[in-house]
Structure formats: structure tokens, C-alpha cells
Amino acid sequence: MKVVEDPDVLASTTRKWQTNGQVVGLVPTMGALHAGHQSLIERARSMCDRVVVSIFVNPIQFSESSDFLSYPTPIDSDLDMCQTLGVDLVYRPDAKRMYPEGFSTSIHVARLTDAWEGRDRPGHFDGVATVVTKLLAASRADKAFFGQKDFQQCAVLRRLITDLDLDVEMVVCPTVRDHDGLALSSRNERLSAESRRNALAIPTSLRSLQKHFDDGQTESATLCDSIVQALTDNDLVIHYVEIVDSTDLAPVGTAQVGNVVIVAASSGGVRLLDNHILT
């Protein structure tokens, strides 16, 4: 397994692979790899001849520097996981190389980024759009793999890829959950035992909502109320709970199959995201 820090070396490597007719898959990550990343890498492994994993904690997508500085960076175990999963190349640029003095370019995706995470985290999606464009460009990826857990991010990146005519296939993989149902996230490490127990109200209430929907309840406000109640009862701070259209992320009054329930709430000060596509 190669470990590469220079975007030009990355590009010349993948370029050579592509000249040999090989399909290159990219799994962009911020490291602290868990079973969710593992599922992305395995999916990439099954669909591509060559798998590139990028590990880069992107400073420009954090609105709070304390969040950035406390982001976990267990590089040795990350590299071990990549090696075990048969990754061909890990791209691990440093921040000075990604954003050198004089760096001037930013990418903005309008509208889709106005609400939800975009409202609560100013500049977050500009940072995501810019870094993902850089990673796709340097890796020359034919396919790129993202987790459904970050639903709004997937919607924004889908728009970006379409709008910029980027010649890459976006593959969105299902959220991976811990045995207790909590959606995997690198941030889960920060949860105390109690905060984690409380956080289980998120996946539990999402499952209950699907049952209410199955039973015939389609009014979004009513469906969401039950989540709000469950999260409040468990001491979570709610940022939003909403049922939205899966493409434009606009709230819907009457829920239907394919709409998405999106939730952001903090437990013990740790911001957690989850979502569920109504079936």
C-alpha cells in the first residue's frame, strides 16, 4: 500500500492506472476510521480495480476551531485498517499543502446549503465542496464513495458533481450502526457512557416514526413531534427534526415514501446526525 502526500504524485499514479484501463475509486475520509468507513472501502473494493482512501481533517469545513483541534487523528490504526482492507493508496496531504499561502479559491453550492447543517455551521459546506473537488481532481477518481449518514452532504455533493460536469460516479452507501443502533461517527468517541445511552433515543425514535408512518400517519408535524418528545425526554438538545424532500431538502407537509427524516441533536455537547429514508 502506497502512502502519498503530494497531489501531483497521486494524480500521476492514478493516471497510470487509468491508462491501463483500471477503474479508480476514492473514499474521502477525515480519518478516525470506523466500520462505516470500512463499509465504504469494501464497497469501493468490490466496484473498482484500484482503491484510494484520502485521510484529511479539513480545517476549512469546521466553523469552530475547538471542534477541529479536538478531532481524533489515530493515523496508525487508520493505516492498519486500510492495509487490511486491501486499499491500494492512502492520500494524506497536510494542511499547508492543501491550503498554502495565497490560496484563494472557494466553491459555493447555493440553496441546498441554506438550511439544516448549513444554517448551524456557517461556511461548512463551502469547505466540504472545495475539499471534495480538490480530492476528486487530484485522485482523478472514476467513482467516489460517501455515507448516507451525512445526508445533506450527499445532496450537496451530488449537485456539485452534476453542476461542474465532474466525470465521476457518486456512490452513496447505507449508514452503518453500532449494535445498539447508534449511527457510527468519529464523534461518538467523545460521548460519555450516559450521553451515549441518551443518544440512542435518536435511532429508536426514527424506527418508531417509520412504524407510525406504516400505520397511516403521514402528517410531518405529527410524525416529527414524537421524535422531538423522545429526544427531549433524553436530555438531548435538538438542532432540527424534519421530514424533507430527498433532492432539494425542502420540508414536506405530508410525508411519503422516499422522503427523508433528518435529525441533528447534541448529547452531552456532542453534535450527532442521523436520518431515515421512509419506506
Add this chain to the structure above:
Amino acid sequence: MKVVEDPDVLASTTRKWQTNGQVVGLVPTMGALHAGHQSLIERARSMCDRVVVSIFVNPIQFSESSDFLSYPTPIDSDLDMCQTLGVDLVYRPDAKRMYPEGFSTSIHVARLTDAWEGRDRPGHFDGVATVVTKLLAASRADKAFFGQKDFQQCAVLRRLITDLDLDVEMVVCPTVRDHDGLALSSRNERLSAESRRNALAIPTSLRSLQKHFDDGQTESATLCDSIVQALTDNDLVIHYVEIVDSTDLAPVGTAQVGNVVIVAASSGGVRLLDNHILT
């Protein structure tokens, strides 16, 4: 010669070429091809296995719709020229395909775009950066060819390509001039005979400035004054005349070899650009 309107067809064509080890060159144009474009295409032909010319009058880079609507579009003669010059593929998307309903993405290059053309044409460089990124992405170009006449545009695109890690080599080709010295531009067609005669003060005074510089004058203000005088004497409306650093485009007080004299002036209502790199 293929003519393609669909970005996916373009990408799959160039992808096939690249899999065969062929180097793909892109010459992005807004059509109304003249000898300046011809020199770019010939340069691409000499450096690449496959040459793609894009012809697209990009609505989002025009700050005035009248300028956009009156931009010349002689498509038949453009295609003839491409055919004659051995172009492999002309990419001719339509505006609805480039910017469909829901299009949301914009690219901004900060600082370099604050002054000069950027100051006079709000949004212009965002439009240029966005469309060039799209054209580079859809064409999967290995090399891209631009004219030095649009000096600030070249500086902005160089920054963009570096910042986004785009895996493309940028080739800047010298300005091509008419027999009388006027820098070629599709906009020259709009000049009356008299406006055109007056406009010659631009290349003439740029040549004179080089002579003053050769004679030992290095004070930017003094050097530029002679241009301002010549343009004013010929009824041109001056937008800016400045000597700047070639990378960050900041004005320099004392001129030195490698600095660039940039000029924008209107003759009979037609905005003309020219520049000269001090030798």
C-alpha cells in the same frame, strides 16, 4: 471531426483516447474564431494527440446582457476553421445544458479578481472560473490553452487550477496582433473604421512604453502617463492603465523586467484589452 453537445459524450470520448495513452488538449473559446484562436489550436495540435475546441458563449460571465446578446456567433465559419486546423472534436453545449434549472454551484477566486476587469465587471471572473472548471472536467483535458491577451484571466485560472489540484497543464500563448498591431479580439468586429484607427494608440503606446523603459525610465506613474496621454489624445475612454506584478497583479511603483503593463480602454464604446510584459 466530431461535434458533441453532451458533456457525458465528451467525457466518454476523451476517456477512451486517454485509455489509449493519448494526450488530450482543450482550447476553450466563445467562438467567433480568429487568428488568435488559430494560434492556440495550432499550439495544441503540436503538443497533444487529440485536440478539443469548446465553443460556448458563457452567459454567466457577462455582466451586461446586451454585451452577451450581441456577441458574434458565426458557427459555420468556426466549424470550418476547426476542421481545417485538424481539430478532433468540437464541444458545443447549449446554455440550458450548461446551466439547467436548479444549477447552484459557483466558484470564486478571491483577491486576484478584486481589481481591473473584476472591478469593472462584477461577477465576470466567477463566471469564467465556473465555466472553465466545467469545460476542463467534461473534457478531462491534460493540457489547456489560453491567450496572454486576457492576462488577468490567465492569472485567475492559474490560481484556480493550482488551488483545486486540477490535473491539467495550463499553456499560455502570446497575443496575436493584426498587421496594424491591434490585439485580435472577437470584439474588434464591432469597431467602426474610425474607432479602430483610434484604438491603435493602445499597441503603439505599449511599444513606446517599452522604449522609455529601455531608456532607463522605471517609475510606473511616469511610464503609464505617456499611455494615458496617447489614449486620451485618440478619444479612448480609459478604464485602467497600470504596471503590475505578473502573479498577484498588484501595482508596482518601480517597474522591472517581468512586470506587466495592463490596459483597458474603450474606443467608440467597444471595450478593448491589451498588455505587455516588460523585457
